[in-house]
Amino acid sequence: xxxxxxxxxxxxxxxxxxxxxxxxxxxxxxxxxxxxxxxxxxxxxxxxxxxxxxxxxxxxxxxxxxxxxxxxxxxxxxxxxxxxxxxxxxxxxxxxxxxxxxxxxxxxxxxxxxxxxxxxxxxxxxxxxxxxxxxxxxxxxxxxxxxxxxxx
Amino acid sequence: xxxxxxxxxxxxxxxxxxxxxxxxxxxxxxxxxxxxxxxxxxxxxxxxxxxxxxxxxxxxxxxxxxxxxxxxxxxxxxxxxxxxxxxxxxxxxxxxxxxxxxxxxxxxxxxxxxxxxxxxxxxxxxxxxxxxxxxxx
Ligand SMILES: CC(C)(COP(=O)(O)OP(=O)(O)OC[C@H]1O[C@@H](n2cnc3c(N)ncnc32)[C@H](O)[C@@H]1OP(=O)(O)O)[C@@H](O)C(=O)NCCC(=O)NCCS
Numbered sequence: 001x002x003x004x005x006x007x008x009x010x011x012x013x014x015x016x017x018x019x020x021x022x023x024x025x026x027x028x029x030x031x032x033x034x035x036x037x038x039x040x041x042x043x044x045x046x047x048x049x050x051x052x053x054x055x056x057x058x059x060x061x062x063x064x065x066x067x068x069x070x071x072x073x074x075x076x077x078x079x080x081x082x083x084x085x086x087x088x089x090x091x092x093x094x095x096x097x098x099x100x101x102x103x104x105x106x107x108x109x110x111x112x113x114x115x116x117x118x119x120x121x122x123x124x125x126x127x128x129x130x131x132x133x134x135x136x137x138x139x140x141x142x143x144x145x146x147x148x149x150x151x152x
Numbered sequence: 153x154x155x156x157x158x159x160x161x162x163x164x165x166x167x168x169x170x171x172x173x174x175x176x177x178x179x180x181x182x183x184x185x186x187x188x189x190x191x192x193x194x195x196x197x198x199x200x201x202x203x204x205x206x207x208x209x210x211x212x213x214x215x216x217x218x219x220x221x222x223x224x225x226x227x228x229x230x231x232x233x234x235x236x237x238x239x240x241x242x243x244x245x246x247x248x249x250x251x252x253x254x255x256x257x258x259x260x261x262x263x264x265x266x267x268x269x270x271x272x273x274x275x276x277x278x279x280x281x282x283x284x285x286x287x288x289x
Contacts, residue, residue: 124265124266124269125269127226127269127272127273130269130272130273131226131273131274131275131278134273134274134275134278135275135277135278135281137281137282140270
């Protein structure tokens with residue numbers, strides 16, 4: 001891949017008007033439409049730009065990828081830490097470093113706000129997403145995710 | 153968790169060859185670098201050759217070279233050629249059907265699932281980057 005390939009790729013904060021494109025991308029990646037979820041995330045990033053982040057990658061008027069996260073402070077006793085809760089790249093634009101650019105951009109914002117760690121949670125069997133985060137240098141951290149059913 | 157000796161040798165051989173994709177190295181070259189038995193390594197290299205991960209180069213200066221895809225080949229792909237991660241069936245082991253045996257199975261499955269997930273999501277290229285961040289002896 002050449003630099004030229006990436007020069008027209010713009011990584012920036014999402015706008016409310018991106019909602020349709022965000023939902024189009026979500027539909028390509030997951031089977032659960034969730035318009036309210038995306039709207040709240042984008043709105044949150046607009047109203048709390050120091051702690052909540054929703055970035056998109058665009059080329060022209062096409063949205064090629066998104067990444068969202070936030071800074072959480074003293075959660076489980078942990079100092080300020082950037083959390084990534086979603087990343088997705090249009091299948092037609094994958095493996096051209098769009099995901100890497102989004103990851104680097106959100107980490108730069110986390111760093112600017114004082115976080116020195118970035119954290120995420122990925123399904124054990126989601127090898128593609130796991131391989132992606134590991135290729136960025138991420139490893140298992142000091143926390144273990146625990147859960148149980150609480151049905152009545 | 154410990155890996156068997158053959159598995160460790162295979163991982164070292166693949167990482168060494170993949171870090172120098174344009175070169176061919178003999179079993180002795182690799183064995184010297186990791187202080188392991190060249191005889192044992194030669195057997196391991198044959199298994200890796202049959203799996204299409206390395207290729208034997210014949211003739212003077214012959215040796216092995218890496219022909220896999222470093223960006224796609226996971227540690228699990230290599231490990232599983234030499235040993236299973238987690239035993240698939242413990243149901244016939246003594247005590248397996250008792251509640252304690254079943255509870256133990258649940259705990260062991262949690263450990264094995266994590267090991268499999270870790271090994272499956274680390275590619276040879278990611279491992280080379282990781283090694284690049286470690287201090288040389
Ligand atoms: C994971 C994902 C974001 C990666 O995006 P991408 O733009 O293709 O990633 P990049 O091109 O920046 O790749 C970076 C690294 O990730 C790894 N990677 C990417 N695609 C891979 C694949 N198909 N197989 C193995 N590793 C892969 C590689 O190590 C790659 O490094 P390389 O380019 O040197 O090979 C993208 O595949 C995706 O959107 N997947 C679905 C995500 C999803 O399900 N999201 C919803 C829940 S969070």
